[in-house]
Structure formats: C-alpha cells, structure tokens
Amino acid sequence: MTEQLTNRKKEVIVTYAIRSAQPEDGTKIVEFYNRVGGETDYLSFGHDEYSLSAESLTQAIVQMKKFKGTCMFLVIEGKEILGIGTIDSSSKPRYRHVGTLGIVISQSHTGNGLGRVLMNTLIDWAKTNGQTEKISLVTRADNERAIALYKKVGFEQEGTFYRDVYDGERYYDNLSMALYL
Template sequence: MKKEKIDIVIREAIPDDAKEVLRFLEGVATETGFLSYGAEGLAISEEDEKYFIENILNSENNLLLVAILGEQIIGTASVKAEAKPKMKHIGEIGISISKDFWGFGLGTMLMEELIIWAEESKVIRRLELTVQDRNQRAIHLYEKMGFEQEGLLKRGVYDDGEYLDVQLMSKMIDA
C-alpha cells in the first residue's frame, strides 16, 4: 500500500480561528457518539467563541490547540481550568479529531503537547478527564500517556437511548 505523507500544523488557537473551530466542533459531534454534546451543537456564536479564545490566550491555566491541514481544522485539544486559587491547579482535558484522521498518531501528538504545556505552566498539577467506558481507543491513548482510572461514573452520560458508564481518569503533573 502506498503511504501518503501529509503536513499537519499544531498551534494555539487565535481569535480569527473562531468560525473554523465552531465548524469543526459541530461537525465532529455528528461523527461520533463519544463527545458530551451531539448534533444539537454547542450553541455558541462566533463572537462568543472569539472572546473565549482571547481569554484562553491570556490565561495561565487554559489552552486550546488546533491541528490544521491546509486551511481546515482537523483536530482540537484543550485544557480548561478555573481561576479560583483552590482549584486553579486542575486542568480538564478535551480532545477531538475528525474521523478521517483517527489512527494516525495525531491524538498522541496532541496529548504530548498538552502534557508538555501543563508541565511548563507551573500552575497545573493535575490533569483530569472523563471518557465513556466504551471508548476503548481513547482509553488506550490516555493510559499510554500515563493517565490512570480513578473511578467509574455509572450512567455518567445518556446517548441514543442508552445510559453509559463513564471513567474518570487523571494524571499528576510534577515537573
């Protein structure tokens, strides 16, 4: 089989990416039942998304990475954290990749970037995430990156007529 090499750029999102970020996130939710929102989308305006991205860029403990092929976003990875002094060390991870690009190592690359950023932040000391128990690809990726299961949230999500269990996973950041 002939292998094709493609050039993907991974960088922090900027406010001008807002429209493309929303297009991507709304599209990806219809491709998979693994996200916490579905075809209803995020109900966020482009103006609001611009404002969110601006705030993320100015924050010490929030991050939004985009993976870009040509002009198109094909993946995003984020860390969300609160500003409260008692909670600001906890970063919640979110990651999504267009289905056409699953299985090529992009998820691994995005997770590596998130972890390096978290170590360099000197603020984040705990990364956490929730993942559907049936999402074995994502769980394999998280375990490979050093995440451990902390608990199982029974009926943690409802999708397509079913209540599904959700794993809570975490990784401590000690760099």
Template sequence: MTEQIKIRAATEEDAENILSIQSEVLAEEDYLITTLEEFQQTIGEQKKWVEAKLANERELILIAQYQEKIVGWLVFQSPNRKRLAHTGSFGMMILKKYRGLGIGKCLLEQLLKWAGCNPYIEKISLGVFSTNESAIALYKKMGFVEEGRKINEIKLNDKQYIDDVLMYKMV
C-alpha cells in the same frame, strides 16, 4: 506520517475553524455529551471563548494541522477556585477522517509539555465515554490513569446508559 502533523497554539483567527470542527464532530453523536441540537454557539460567542482562553495563563487551546489543513483541536481549562487552580481538564476534537493518524497523540504530547512548564498546573484530568476504547487506549499509553467512574452517567436513549470514565495524570 507524524511529520505531516503540526501542533500550534490557537489564535483568535482560529475561532471559526474550531466552531466548524466542533459542529462536525457533534453531528457524529458518538462520544460527546453535548448533542448537535443543544449546541447553539455563534461565531461571535466562539471568538469571545477563544479570547478568554488565550488571556488565561492556566488555560490553552491547541490547533492540529495535517498537511496544512486544520483538522482538530484541544482545549485545556482550569477552574477559577484557589484550591483547584493546580488542576484542569481537557477536551479534544479531531475530524473523523483524520483519526488514527497520530494527531491525538501529538496534541496530548504538546499539552503535557506545556503543562510541565506551566508553574500552576500539576494535574490534568479528563472524562471519556466508557465505550470510546481507542481514546482510553491512547490516554493510558500517554500515562493517564483511571481514578474513578460515574456509573450510568450518560444516557444515550431510554434503554442505554454508559459510564463516564475519569482519568488523570500528574505533571
């Protein structure tokens, strides 16, 4: 099945697909901090965001295609601070009906390969909802380690809080 998955670097032309996937995944409201009503990105703003990532040698956007259809993406972002320039964090979005096919694993493999060749990046970090067990299992399988938690960091409603699990991997 993974032979049907293609991972490639994003181009400016991918901005509309990235925006569409982001809107669809945000609508699920399961594992993301941003809610759909808070997300107001326009196509023009998304294109500028993609262009900025492509222009920064310490940042990356990957596109996942399954059977030639764009079904997900990953962004790696690195801070503009000298003492943090060796680090970065990533976020990943995959359309719901394409999850469980190995796409996330393929995106992470490509990120780790890129980071291993990047002379600036030494540490990759992420935050994940403590309830997102499948994502946590994937990250652990890929060598990420929990380095801490922000307890009750995410408030889902008046009575429900969950932890933000902080994970990392040195490359």
C-alpha cells in the same frame, strides 16, 4: 511546529501544524465542532449541537490568553482543522492546579497518531505553564481507543460515573482519569 506522519496501514502522509488557537479561528472552530459532533457518539454534543456561537468562542479565546492554566491547540493541515485539544483550569485558587483536558480528532484523521501528538503537546504545555499539577479528563467507559491512548501517555483511572450519559435509548458509564505532573 510542522510535522509529518505516515500511517503504514493506510499509506497516508499527513503534513500538519499544531498551534495555539487565535481569535480569528472562532468560526472555523465552531464549524469543526459542529461537524465532528456528528461523526462520533463519544462527544458530549452531536452534529450542529456545539453550545457556543463563533462570537462567544472568539471572546473565550481572547480571555483564555489571560489565564496561564488554560489553552487551546489546533491541529491544522492547510486551512483545515484536523483536531482540537484544550486544557481548562478553574480560576478558583483551591482548584486552579487541576486542568481539565478535552481532545477531538476528525474521524477521517484518526489512526494517524495525531491524537498522541496532540496529547503530548497538551501535556508538555501543562508541565511548563507554572500552574498545572494534575490533568483530569472524563471519557465514556466504552471508548476503548481513547482510553488506550490516555493510558499510553500516563493517565490512570480515578473513578467511574455510572449511568452518566444518556443518548435517548441507553445509559453509558463515564470514567474519570488523571495524570499527575
């Protein structure tokens, strides 16, 4: 799928494609995560702190193709990754109906509607995979833009994890949110 978005505030036109991650994307994905980890404090990792190597991620993408409750979509402009969205489901029968969502958009491309488009892509995928009945996510309670997006696409707050994140100076609460399909 190739789309074009116009952000009226910035007069920027973004032409992009959304596609499933492929094993050959492993290195670029790790580079993207390591870069965006330094762009925001809302991720669980910082700059150059992404926990998987390119080799490990490549193997994970290969394995991902074997499970119908797990996916990774990339937002691409040319050869550059602008964003990544994932849904990961447990292989345990009692939990496989729940997919855990993760999404990140490069700070230079936020505010263009890419997050909403990627969220809708993930939700549409989950509705048709034959397994996912609930999508859950965890976000910092002070991440107002993300929370607004999640609510806009139908997520509701399920709970609060108090003092769940510590950045070396202060604690932050996390919210648990879910969308029932």
